[in-house]
Amino acid sequence: MKVTIYDVAKEAGVSIATVSKVINKTGRIGEKTKRKVRAVIEELNYQPNMMASALMGKQTKTIGLLIPDLANPFFSELARSIEVRGQELGYNLVMCNTDYQIEKEDQYLALLKQKSVDGFILASGFERLDKVEQLMKEDIPVAIVARDFPMFTVNAVALDDFMGGYQAASYLIGLGHKNIGIIARDVWSNRERIRGFKQALEENHLEFPSNFEYIFESTAEAGKSIAHKYLNASNVPTAIFACNDLLAAGALQAAKDNRLNVPEQLSVVGFDNTHIARIVEPPLTTIAQPIQSMGEKVMDLMVSMIQGEENEKIRITMLPSIVERESTARLKAK
Template sequence: MKVTIYDVAKEAKVSIATVSKVINETGRISDKTRKRVKKVIEELGYSPNILASALMGKQTKTIGLLIPDLANPFFSELARSIEDYGQLMDYNFVICNTDYNFEKENKYVTLLKQKSVDGFILASGFENLERVEELMKEEVPVVMVARDLPIFSVNAVALDDFRGGYLAASHLIELGHTNIGIIARDLWSNRERLRGFHQALQENQLKLHPKFDFITETDSIEAGKIMTGYYLEDDNRPTAIFACNDLLAAGVVKKAKELGIVVPDDLSVIGFDNTSIATIIEPPLTTIAQPIESMGREVMNLMVSIIKGEKNECSRIMLLPTLVKRQSVVAITKNK
């Protein structure tokens, strides 16, 4: 088991900050205390990480926030929420857009480590698990947001995506829809949403036509349009489409209008996230809401507690989604 700075502090009966000062040879510490800490370091075989020591002893009050797509309203609103709460706690941010790209993720993590940020907040879509594991081994504060990472003991503030997909399917089924299309990007959170969606179908003895369970490569209005066109060209077209975010759902609505298909009379549409785009499009979008403001608050509370050394155990905070009913979904009897 790897010896950490917390182990040294506990054994030497001093604070983590004191251990950091001994390592960095800074601050006013008595010779007696300094010798005791050094002795414990030697006895435990602790190898101090330069970055971690700098973080504990010389905080920059800056946090690295890695976002996969700032063009997606969910991520821009989430970044704003995190930043707002961070400012209240006197923290600044370096926000990096990774485009779901491994090379960019590596580049930004390396750059932010060089700048000795106090910690990393990694948003949903960050799939570079090797870098996550690396940061954890280096004792750098890390919090995942809008996704969980069960294979690691990493701090996370996540949404119950399974429940979100289940709510979406249940709402459509209650309104009589049985022929339903799905549009989703292949990401961990969306796979959970699809799993919940399928669970609700199974409980009602329903199955999706294989064509109606479609995974796209991008999150954009254009991607939503393309996939919608693919669905609606079929004679057995769906009566409803579930898009795994509001951006894709907006593309569904736009393509339907281009084809002369009326939403919701001819096609019901339900999205996910409850971003500003859900109220801008016409008709206003029924969607599964993520508690973005609460997410930002919980992330910052957790991050600051880790930076201050107040938490030694991994925390997973799971938030619940809610169904927001608007005008893009109607009962199947009205769709005929």
């Protein structure tokens, strides 16, 4: 027989309203009562009916997170930080991997709305301005993380990607590199990083690589393939900047295939500062994103919206920083 909220209230010797407040973490309930109710819930193995709560206009305590590529360690680490912060605040996370596919984005948005999630967090790679507008028109809390819609008023926690690209170029130029290959996927964040990179090159009267072209994957294999093209061209670069750590790991593999010593013969800079940067050989110099802080801040924003504490749209822009490891060195004069 299915255990109901009435059974929990009777066993705990409290009202149904008290049980509901303990479950939803609302109202002022004494710690002793909370512990007693939670113990009964665990003893009876009571499972709250979130769909029934949604039909009554109550919170389901679930948030939908659309991630474009969970195979990319940046997104898996970001999702983890969002999930941990959500649990601290009493919310569960439903994660959906979209593979950068519009069809999957539409499918998951529809599915999660049917399940009456309390709000949506949309991660970098989500390009659908029309869908964001639609969610807001339906008064569904929505926040963007790891990218921005500067043309649109929406809650967002983003990195200054332009500055990240600018830092990468300035760092390599400072080491004496003038011929630098670039590996980037054609997504908004990478386009901003390239824009910053170009700015630094122009300020130092250096040319952007003429053979640069955007790719459509963010894998180590894709990074390796593009790096091979650079390293087998007539004008071999002395450094490579990759717009994420996976692509940079691929560039390191290509250098090894070509029997180039990193960093003596080729410097490599990545982006994100994920665990990949620490375990590759040599350890990767990279532009760091404050991943944990970004996840925590976007979840805090989301919960404030759900609870009606925040009506004004907030845009938080976080700054990147360079983490210097062993994949870069000063260019030796020939």
